[in-house]
Every structure is written in C-alpha cells, then in structure tokens.
Amino acid sequence: MAKVRSHVVSRASCAVIARDLGLGDRLRREAASLPPADVERLAENRNVLAALLEAAIAAAYLEHGFEAVEGAIVEAFEEQLEYALTTHVDHKTELQERLARSGRSVSYVTVSMEGPPHDRSFTAAAQIGDDVVGTGTGRSKKDAEQQAAREALLALSGAAGDAAPASASRD
Numbered sequence: 001m002a003k004v005r006s007h008v009v010s011r012a013s014c015a016v017i018a019r020d021l022g023l024g025d026r027l028r029r030e031a032a033s034l035p036p037a038d039v040e041r042l043a044e045n046r047n048v049l050a051a052l053l054e055a056a057i058a059a060a061y062l063e064h065g066f067e068a069v070e071g072a073i074v075e076a077f078e079e080q081l082e083y084a085l086t087t088h089v090d091h092k093t094e095l096q097e098r099l100a101r102s103g104r105s106v107s108y109v110t111v112s113m114e115g116p117p118h119d120r121s122f123t124a125a126a127q128i129g130d131d132v133v134g135t136g137t138g139r140s141k142k143d144a145e146q147q148a149a150r151e152a153l154l155a156l157s158g159a160a161g162d163a164a165p166a167s168a169s170r171d
Contacts, residue, residue: 013080014050021076023052091149095126098156104128106152108145111135126152 018024024043031039042048060069074081095106111123124144126134133155136147 011046011050013077014053015046017076017080018049018053021053021056023056024049027052091146091153095149095153095156098153099128106133106149108148110141110144124148128152 027043027048028039031042034042057069057073060072092106092108099106105128107127109125109127111125113123114121121137121139122141122144123135123137124141124147125132126136126145126148134148134150134152136144136149136151138144138147
C-alpha cells in the first residue's frame with residue numbers, strides 16, 4: 001500500500017486532481033478580497049492546490065462520513081490508483097528514496113550463494129548502518145537485493161505504523 005499511497009497521495013497528484021475539480025478557479029472566485037496577482041499565484045501553486053484538495057476531502061469526510069465520500073474520492077483518484085497498482089515497483093529505489101529523506105542510506109551484502117553456476121541462488125541482506133533490515137533470495141544478486149529491499153520496506157513500514165508496500169506482482 002505504500003507504493004499506492006506514494007503515487008496517489010502526492011502533492012503532484014493532489015494538485016492535478018484539484019485542477020481537474022476546478023479548485024483553482026473556485027479560489028479565484030472566492031478570494032476577491034486579495035490582490036489579483038496574489039490570487040492568481042495561489043490558484044496555480046501546486047502546494048496550495050494540493051492543500052485545498054486535502055482540506056476539501058477532510059471537510060466532506062467530517063461532515064458526511066467515510067461511506068458518503070468514499071466513492072467520489074476513489075473516482076477522483078481512479079487514474080492514479082490504476083497507475084500505482086499496475087506499474088513495476090523498484091523496491092531498491094523506493095527504499096533508497098525513503099531513507100534519503102531522513103539522511104540515511106542502505107547497503108546490500110551478498111550473504112550466500114548456493115548451487116551450480118547454471119542454477120545459482122543468492123541471498124542478500126539490506127543493511128542500514130550495522131542493522132540488517134531485510135533479507136531476500138533470488139536467482140541473481142539483483143533479484144535477491146530487490147527482495148531484501150522489499151522486506152526492509154515492510155519492516156520499516158511496520159515500525160512506522162504505515163501500510164506495507166505493494167509488490168509489482170501483487171504477491
């Protein structure tokens with residue numbers, strides 16, 4: 001779910017949906033007391049549009065409840081949801097980006113290699129500092145590292161109370 005959330009609940013996605021719903025135009029109409037140049041700048045600002053959408057969703061939810069607003073929200077985000085559910089996930093990149101936001105980094109260590117050259121199995125560990133946060137096995141080092149990154153994302157999401165990331169194959 002982290003992957004879906006990252007594609008759907010981003011400032012860029014929310015700003016696009018806010019534009020589609022005409023929230024920038026509504027801001028232009030409702031903010032007549034502000035200088036026109038300021039209103040125009042705000043009505044085009046991605047962060048402002050995203051915040052407007054988030055506030056509108058929150059207000060609708062608080063006023064009417066989840067069941068009443070769920071369908072409209074899913075419909076508004078349908079394109080982003082479909083994209084997030086059907087595109088390839090690069091767990092290593094997702095983990096690297098997530099850690100970079102907090103000034104941390106990940107390294108990968110090949111823990112074991114088993115089998116004959118034509119039928120190898122690799123096990124890799126994802127490490128943050130000295131801590132192993134995920135291990136994975138695959139037919140190549142790259143596959144093993146992807147699985148280790150996936151496991152690390154799951155572990156980090158659980159530690160943060162977030163939802164777990166979706167996998168590309170949805171397994």
